[in-house]
Amino acid sequence: MDKEEGAFLTISELAGELGLPQHILRYWETRFPQLRPLQRSGNRRYYRPADVQLARRIHQLLNVEGFTVKGAQKALADGPAPSTQPSSPPVLDDAALLRDLQAIRDRLAAALG
Template sequence: MKSDDAFRTIGELAEELGLPQHILRYWETRFPQLRPLQRAGNRRYYRPADVALARRIHRLLNEEGYTIKGVQKLLAEGDAKPAASPPPAPPIALPLAELKRIRQLLVDALADSAA
């Protein structure tokens, strides 16, 4: 894997994000902030800042559920919002008998503290 400071080709970035290359080219038309260097033959080279922005766009669109328009608005506003916190842990499924036992323990504890 390349250093975080290395430039990446569109193929490398697309593979890293798990996206087809045409999606990155489409994002360039929708997000003016995403501007990779273009060399001879229109080869794209993404700078570290471009890579970070592409990762952020990917996260907002594919993990947080934003629309293209929503991400455009966030980026245009400078979005001071920190990265999303991890989703809450799924609830623990316990058998009904265990839940009733726990409830009774709580009832007994409350009764003892009231006495």
């Protein structure tokens, strides 16, 4: 049974989602101070939605984009994470699109001419 969006995840659920061993998430907690799940009795970790999003971003930086831990720390400190949802292109009406394309054509002609 899947949890609802926004539900807290245990360390095993998050590790399973990311395809990582649990000790990697515990290691990340030592290297990324922003990653602080709730800890209950017996040190059970519960990752809030913000923690889950941050863990996904760290995973993206380290395991997909090839950052080092130090590089990922800097990337997270430098600015907000890009949205995980693909952005939709701006909606232009036909007249605006035609004006934009003509402006591009004119700039290309000037550069070539």
